[in-house]
Amino acid sequence: MKILAIDTSTHVMGVALAEDNKLLGEYVTNFKKNHSLRLMPAIHELLKELDIKPQDLDAIAVAKGPGSYTGVRIGVTTAKSMAWALNIPVYGVSSLKVLARNGTYFSGVICPFIDARRGQVYTGLYKMGAEHQIKTIISDHIVAMEDWLHYIKEKNEPVLFLSQDYDLHHSLISESLADQAVVGNGMDMLPKPSVLLSLAFEQEKPISAHALVPEYTQRTEAEKKWLEKKEGKTDA
Amino acid sequence: MNIEKEQIKDDEIILAIETSCDETAAAVIQGGSSILSNVVASQIESHQRFGGVVPELASRHHTENITWVVEEALTDAGVIFADLDAVAVTAGPGLVGALLVGVNAAKAIAFAHGLPLLPVHHIAGHIQAARLERPWHYPALALVVSGGHTELVLLKDEGEYEVIGQTRDDAAGEAYDKVARSLNLSYPGGPQIDKLAREGETIIPFPIAWLEEGSYDFSFSGLKSAVINKLHNAKQKGEVFRKEDVAASFQRSVIEVLTEKTKRAAAQYGVKQVVVVGGVAANKGLRQSMKDIFSNTEVELTIPPLALCTDNAAMIGAAAHIQWKKNIQADWNLNGKADLALF
Numbered sequence: 019m020k021i022l023a024i025d026t027s028t029h030v031m032g033v034a035l036a037e038d039n040k041l042l043g044e045y046v047t048n049f050k051k052n053h054s055l056r057l058m059p060a061i062h063e064l065l066k067e068l069d070i071k072p073q074d075l076d077a078i079a080v081a082k083g084p085g086s087y088t089g090v091r092i093g094v095t096t097a098k099s100m101a102w103a104l105n106i107p108v109y110g111v112s113s114l115k116v117l118a119r120n121g122t123y124f125s126g127v128i129c130p131f132i133d134a135r136r137g138q139v140y141t142g143l144y145k146m147g148a149e150h151q152i153k154t155i156i157s158d159h160i161v162a163m164e165d166w167l168h169y170i171k172e173k174n175e176p177v178l179f180l181s182q183d184y185d186l187h188h189s190l191i192s193e194s195l196a197d198q199a200v201v202g203n204g205m206d207m208l209p210k211p212s213v214l215l216s217l218a219f220e221q222e223k224p225i226s227a228h229a230l231v232p233e234y235t236q237r238t239e240a241e242k243k244w245l246e247k248k249e250g251k252t253d254a
Numbered sequence: 255m256n257i258e259k260e261q262i263k264d265d266e267i268i269l270a271i272e273t274s275c276d277e278t279a280a281a282v283i284q285g286g287s288s289i290l291s292n293v294v295a296s297q298i299e300s301h302q303r304f305g306g307v308v309p310e311l312a313s314r315h316h317t318e319n320i321t322w323v324v325e326e327a328l329t330d331a332g333v334i335f336a337d338l339d340a341v342a343v344t345a346g347p348g349l350v351g352a353l354l355v356g357v358n359a360a361k362a363i364a365f366a367h368g369l370p371l372l373p374v375h376h377i378a379g380h381i382q383a384a385r386l387e388r389p390w391h392y393p394a395l396a397l398v399v400s401g402g403h404t405e406l407v408l409l410k411d412e413g414e415y416e417v418i419g420q421t422r423d424d425a426a427g428e429a430y431d432k433v434a435r436s437l438n439l440s441y442p443g444g445p446q447i448d449k450l451a452r453e454g455e456t457i458i459p460f461p462i463a464w465l466e467e468g469s470y471d472f473s474f475s476g477l478k479s480a481v482i483n484k485l486h487n488a489k490q491k492g493e494v495f496r497k498e499d500v501a502a503s504f505q506r507s508v509i510e511v512l513t514e515k516t517k518r519a520a521a522q523y524g525v526k527q528v529v530v531v532g533g534v535a536a537n538k539g540l541r542q543s544m545k546d547i548f549s550n551t552e553v554e555l556t557i558p559p560l561a562l563c564t565d566n567a568a569m570i571g572a573a574a575h576i577q578w579k580k581n582i583q584a585d586w587n588l589n590g591k592a593d594l595a596l597f
């Protein structure tokens with residue numbers, strides 16, 4: 019069983035390919051450059067190196083968000099279109115779960131997050147269970163970091179933070195949580211497509227390509243304003 | 255892959271994808287003129303409540319719909335991947351987030367089946383919608399009028415586009431939408447103004463921007479402002495204009511400048527054919543006025559049916575035929591671009 023994994027949900031771009039739980043190749047870049055331009059050449063190169071044809075693939079796994087709207091769409095559109103064209107299923111995996119899975123050997127709760135601007139983050143809470151099964155404690159959502167840390171503090175147990183955007187929130191985290199906060203180390207802060215593959219193999223259910231949609235965790239600004247206005251009117 | 259020109263067949267079957275604005279569209283076109291299928295999933299209802307297209311929402315809908323729409327296009331055409339010779343896609347101009355969905359889908363499908371990827375310019379697509387109606391006679395002149403574009407394009411030969419005039423501010427369709435809003439008509443306002451105009455009289459003197467002598471450029475922002483000011487002043491003075499008369503008078507100013515400049519350019523360049531395309535080409539007033547001007551002349555007038563004037567993928571497949579014949583392929587690094595020179 020050959021699975022191709024794609025993650026373009028943040029400025030980290032990852033492509034990997036595994037056969038029956040054995041990683042055959044992984045390509046990761048961590049700098050700000052256009053995913054739309056670079057994703058397909060990366061897939062092309064990796065498959066060529068491995069001498070694997072698109073027709074040889076059995077499934078495609080993709081980080082479905084949350085993250086950059088455009089980034090997530092590039093990955094999801096590529097994954098679902100290729101899977102549909104090849105008549106194979108897709109695995110849509112939470113981008114945050116991919117990050118959280120880097121905390122394999124941590125016994126407390128794991129908090130992956132992606133900066134969502136204006137003091138907000140996309141985040142959730144995860145915990146490792148038996149046999150490296152990762153469990154979702156609080157599902158992915160968007161929240162003000164300040165409120166989120168307040169909530170975490172009340173849990174009174176060590177929390178491992180994993181994020182490429184850690185520095186942006188570093189002072190707030192240490193102020194709020196002090197010793198309760200454990201900070202991820204080096205490469206554990208990086209979302210890896212090989213980990214996305216592990217998750218797909220371990221515990222995700224594949225779905226049909228048509229059914230795959232991004233997980234944005236929030237409505238568009240226009241919709242939010244429209245709903246507010248509408249509710250304001252009904253209240254009055 | 256470089257193929258010798260002689261070897262390129264001209265009854266190729268192309269899957270075309272278009273997502274530059276708020277329509278998710280896919281079509282299968284054979285030989286650049288035969289429509290095997292043409293599927294358009296419109297998002298109008300979703301954007302209507304906002305009075306215009308919300309780019310982020312458009313991108314979201316494209317992502318949800320893209321594989322359904324492409325699948326329907328293949329099913330309607332009765333073709334399978336093995337029947338296809340190439341995949342074509344609108345690379346720009348348009349809403350960049352929206353374009354990206356089509357571009358990445360097209361790349362994925364082409365890559366999956368080892369098919370050539372043909373990049374198409376959205377305006378070239380609008381212009382080549384004419385090819386779905388009848389063959390070209392060069393030199394030809396195309397008037398492209400839509401919500402985003404107002405351009406006069408000269409075609410000396412197949413696929414050779416020379417922009418001889420364009421709007422300096424608002425596109426004609428944009429002016430329609432803004433005037434419609436000031437008349438409290440719902441989005442999209444163009445078709446409603448067209449309808450009202452037929453019941454009104456051209457009694458309000460609105461300006462026409464002719465610009466410099468010999469210029470084929472357009473300007474509609476002055477006209478738009480004149481209409482809005484007129485309505486505003488009338489309201490303050492307690493004067494009442496019939497909506498029908500405002501629509502008729504506004505539309506007359508737009509149509510007069512469009513038809514007159516097209517007529518002059520057609521004469522100057524001695525064209526054999528004039529085509530009118532783009533969403534505003536659906537306007538009945540404009541269609542009639544063009545017919546009146548060119549009906550008893552040597553110039554052949556082509557205005558494709560409404561469904562081929564508004565955004566669709568059949569026109570992209572028609573334009574891709576020229577890319578196919580010239581063997582113009584994109585690499586896997588093709589990207590969607592909001593601004594893109596006509597090619």
Ligand SMILES: [Zn+2]
Binds near residue numbers: 380
């Ligand atoms: Zn258009």
